[in-house]
Amino acid sequence: MTGATATQAARLLAAAARRRRLRVDPMGAALTALTLVAALAFFFPLYWALVTTVKPEVEVVRPGLRLWPETFTLEACAFVLTNSRILVWYLNSVVTSVAVTLLVILSSLLAGYALSQIAFPGRRLLYGMILASFIVPISALIVNHFLLVHRLGLLDSWAGIVLPQLIHPVVIIVYKQFFDAIPKEYREAAVVDGAGHFQLLFRIFLPMTTSVTAALAIITLISAWNNFLWPFLAQNSQEMMNVTVGITQVREAYGIRYARETASAVIAGLPMVMLNLVFQRQITRAIVLSGGIKA
Amino acid sequence: MTRRRDMAVAFILLLPFLAIYGVAFVYPTIDMVVLSLRKAPLIGAGEWAGLDNYVRLAGDRLFRIATRNTLWFVALTAPASTVLALLLAMGVARLRGWLQAAVLACFFLPFMLPVSVVYLIWHWILDTHFGIAQPIVAAVAGRSVSIFRTVSTFMPGVAFVTVWATVGFSVLLFLAGLRSIPQETSEAARLDGAGRIALFRHVTWPLIWPVTALVLTIQLISHLKVFDIVYLFNLRGRVDETMSLVQYVFRLAFQQNDGGYAATVAVAILVLVAVLSVLQFQLLRSRGQ
Numbered sequence: 118m119t120g121a122t123a124t125q126a127a128r129l130l131a132a133a134a135r136r137r138r139l140r141v142d143p144m145g146a147a148l149t150a151l152t153l154v155a156a157l158a159f160f161f162p163l164y165w166a167l168v169t170t171v172k173p174e175v176e177v178v179r180p181g182l183r184l185w186p187e188t189f190t191l192e193a194c195a196f197v198l199t200n201s202r203i204l205v206w207y208l209n210s211v212v213t214s215v216a217v218t219l220l221v222i223l224s225s226l227l228a229g230y231a232l233s234q235i236a237f238p239g240r241r242l243l244y245g246m247i248l249a250s251f252i253v254p255i256s257a258l259i260v261n262h263f264l265l266v267h268r269l270g271l272l273d274s275w276a277g278i279v280l281p282q283l284i285h286p287v288v289i290i291v292y293k294q295f296f297d298a299i300p301k302e303y304r305e306a307a308v309v310d311g312a313g314h315f316q317l318l319f320r321i322f323l324p325m326t327t328s329v330t331a332a333l334a335i336i337t338l339i340s341a342w343n344n345f346l347w348p349f350l351a352q353n354s355q356e357m358m359n360v361t362v363g364i365t366q367v368r369e370a371y372g373i374r375y376a377r378e379t380a381s382a383v384i385a386g387l388p389m390v391m392l393n394l395v396f397q398r399q400i401t402r403a404i405v406l407s408g409g410i411k412a
Numbered sequence: 413m414t415r416r417r418d419m420a421v422a423f424i425l426l427l428p429f430l431a432i433y434g435v436a437f438v439y440p441t442i443d444m445v446v447l448s449l450r451k452a453p454l455i456g457a458g459e460w461a462g463l464d465n466y467v468r469l470a471g472d473r474l475f476r477i478a479t480r481n482t483l484w485f486v487a488l489t490a491p492a493s494t495v496l497a498l499l500l501a502m503g504v505a506r507l508r509g510w511l512q513a514a515v516l517a518c519f520f521l522p523f524m525l526p527v528s529v530v531y532l533i534w535h536w537i538l539d540t541h542f543g544i545a546q547p548i549v550a551a552v553a554g555r556s557v558s559i560f561r562t563v564s565t566f567m568p569g570v571a572f573v574t575v576w577a578t579v580g581f582s583v584l585l586f587l588a589g590l591r592s593i594p595q596e597t598s599e600a601a602r603l604d605g606a607g608r609i610a611l612f613r614h615v616t617w618p619l620i621w622p623v624t625a626l627v628l629t630i631q632l633i634s635h636l637k638v639f640d641i642v643y644l645f646n647l648r649g650r651v652d653e654t655m656s657l658v659q660y661v662f663r664l665a666f667q668q669n670d671g672g673y674a675a676t677v678a679v680a681i682l683v684l685v686a687v688l689s690v691l692q693f694q695l696l697r698s699r700g701q
Contacts, residue, residue, distance in 0.1 A: 148503060148506060149503070149507065152500070152506065152515060153515065156514070156515040157518070162522075162533050162576070163521060163533070166532075166533045166536065180542075182544060220428075224429040227425040227429065228425060228428070228429035228430075235422040236418070237423075250433075252686040252689040253441060253685075254681060256639055256681075257661070257679075257682045258444060258678070259678070260665045260671060260674050260675050261444045261678075262436070262440055263454070264443065264455070265436070265439065265440050280435070281436050281440075283432045283436055284436055289429065313421070314418070343524075343525070343527065345528055345640040346639055350666065360526075361527070364529070364532065365532070365644060375539070378532055379532060379533065383529075385526060385529050386529035389525060390521055390525070393517070393520065397517065401584055404581060404585070405584060405588040408584075408585045408588075
């Protein structure tokens with residue numbers, strides 16, 4: 118009883134202290150102001166790219182800081198959309214990054230289940246190998262990925278762009294740990310009912326994974342969409358470029374036209390920004406999950 | 413019987429993953445080591461060269477420059493990015509509701525952008541003639557500078573852009589760490605009259621430093637592998653003096669058709685990253701115990 122009163126008193130005191138702190142806390146206010154200034158500074162480059170995009174070229178190169186366009190125009194966007202292959206690049210990006218996401222999620226889900234729920238010989242060895250694969254930097258493999266894809270005759274094709282991007286060991290590990298954490302009772306009940314592994318996985322476990330699958334799928338999709346190095350190496354024609362590659366390769370074609378350049382950047386960057394605004398929660402979750410794995 | 417069936421099921425479930433790993437990971441890794449022992453063009457027959465390529469590596473001036481550039485890049489990005497991320501995360505943690513979400517989005521959005529978009533945005537902002545940031549550069553340097561065509565300013569410039577683009581990731585990790593600090597702990601400390609600095613030193617820091625170690629080592633390792641942002645910014649610059657290690661592999665293999673030696677440099681990168689990864693693992697595990 119005295120203990121409870123003491124805690125209550127402490128809580129009241131703490132609340133009072135907090136209120137007092139809120140009222141006169143110039144240091145705290147300064148810190149908050151500083152954070153807001155930093156946020157604006159971080160946002161400014163994005164804003165500036167947007168504003169440049171909707172200005173006419175003559176206004177873009179006029180000296181001085183003009184935060185708002187005098188003349189609003191979509192000329193640069195229209196030019197990029199009609200005079201470059203950006204729509205084809207978009208298609209390439211969508212097809213390859215969705216394919217990467219589906220294949221990574223499906224293969225990792227199945228493998229994660231097997232590693233977690235089935236006792237087969239070599240399980241620990243296999244898991245150890247997956248963990249060990251973290252230490253091999255994928256970017257060191259570019260030469261041999263190129264040779265591999267060349268030997269398979271897949272250069273300059275969607276399949277060739279997808280294949281080397283399928284290495285995401287972290288997704289398997291997240292799934293394995295997720296399945297590990299499911300109480301044994303589910304499994305036992307299913308076995309009593311005569312359910313096999315496939316029923317257990319697809320009927321019972323899969324619905325439980327919805328939120329973790331959503332988080333993993335989004336982060337895989339983003340990393341595939343944003344990937345530059347491999348899609349850059351795997352093609353040699355404008356027809357097969359991803360949007361991230363395409364917008365850097367045709368700069369010369371525009372001449373020095375800043376609004377057009379930033380317009381192509383804005384058009385290429387927009388989907389990921391939208392995705393982030395919609396799925397911020399899932400993305401945060403996936404990053405925290407996979408960041409923890411790396412430890 | 414059921415055991416055998418279990419094994420069959422396990423095999424079927426693992427098959428897609430094993431196929432992908434075998435083809436896209438194990439085979440290229442072995443192929444890389446084999447290729448590094450050959451004198452060979454990128455595509456086509458070559459000849460066995462034993463350790464010749466590794467001997468060449470030891471005396472290669474460009475490899476030394478690329479290594480130095482890469483380490484310089486890591487030194488410029490990893491510590492600064494970690495400290496900045498902690499400060500920003502503490503700032504974000506003070507806020508509530510929609511304001512917190514908006515501020516966090518400002519820090520995180522750049523991380524969502526493809527590297528080529530980041531490049532185009534900053535190439536425009538720092539443009540020598542019309543860049544909006546050139547007045548600031550001129551105020552500091554006394555004149556406007558072609559940041560990405562000047563060897564001495566190239567890496568700091570690229571590092572700056574990289575920190576802008578990637579710090580949001582670390583902010584999220586720190587924020588998760590800060591949220592796991594029990595509210596009672598910090599309130600009890602405040603009640604004991606702890607000031608802001610004492611609170612940070614005695615409560616926040618001991619609980620947050622493992623996250624700091626994690627963030628720092630993730631940064632170290634990922635920035636060692638830098639290629640695309642350096643490549644894009646030095647497209648029309650002085651490549652030899654400013655390239656990174658992975659870019660050197662790219663140049664050797666795809667621009668100079670020296671496949672065998674490119675694989676050797678790639679093996680060197682693998683060894684470097686692997687050693688650091690193992691050190692990271694040890695460091696984080698020793699803290700866990």
